[in-house]
Amino acid sequence: MTTVRERPVLDAGTLVSDELRETIASDVRAKYGHITADVAGRGVGQMLAFLAASAATDKPLSPSPLVDDFWHAFVLRTKDYADFCQAAFGKFVHHQPGFLSREEHGGGKALRARTVEAIMAAGYAVDLEFWPELEIADCSQCHANCHNSPVQNIAQAG
Template sequence: MTVVQQRPATDARTLLPAELRETLAQNVRVKFPQMTEEYAHRGVGQMLAFLAAGAHSDTPLSPSPLVDDFWHAFLLHTKAYQEFCAHTLGKFVHHQPGFLDKEEHGGGKALRAQTMEAITAIGFVVDAEFWPELDIADCSQCHANCHNSPKHG
């Protein structure tokens, strides 16, 4: 008899040093001053989980609009982002604005559902509060139409 033991999901915030997490959280709070510090730190974790899932995925994944704002904040720290991708993820995760073919990829809502499944599959926590549009509309990727694309890089 084989016993399969499930591990609890990991908070992706552990992928970055505390100082950089704090910087990214504060940068997003400048754009959204009403956002609490705790919520901003959770958002950093969801962005990191998205990036880790994107690095492991052979198909495009799509962030929620809010997760995309955290990704944009990280991208502005180009050296830190490049080093994170290389040393932590093992590959560069490109930010690819633009529309993906809905017939091929299922549209934004389907892509984000796939993204949440991909995050869970690699062992990270999905914080549903950062993916609210899964319950409301079948929109395209996000307000800026961003996604990762395994076809680039």
């Protein structure tokens, strides 16, 4: 008989110090007054899980609009963000606005599903409240068309 052991699901929020996690959460709450402390704390974790998954793959992944808001807040703290990327991943995870080819990467829904699968494969918890597009949309990457790809493939509007 073969026994399958599931590995524990990791809380990506622990990738940064409590102080930095609270700072990012506070930055998001200051910009978006409707976000509660609970949502902000969980959002930082989902953003960090996204970054960890992004650092572990060569394929572009895409944040949900809400996760992207947390990523923007972290990126604006440039030194903290750069130091975190180097310490956690040994490389910088670029925030690359632009459009990805639907033919090459699938639509927004397929790209977002790949992102959630990558987060789970990396061993991190997925909080589906932060990924609602999986159920309803086949849209672009996020409201600002952000992704982690180091290759910029911008589609020009005709």
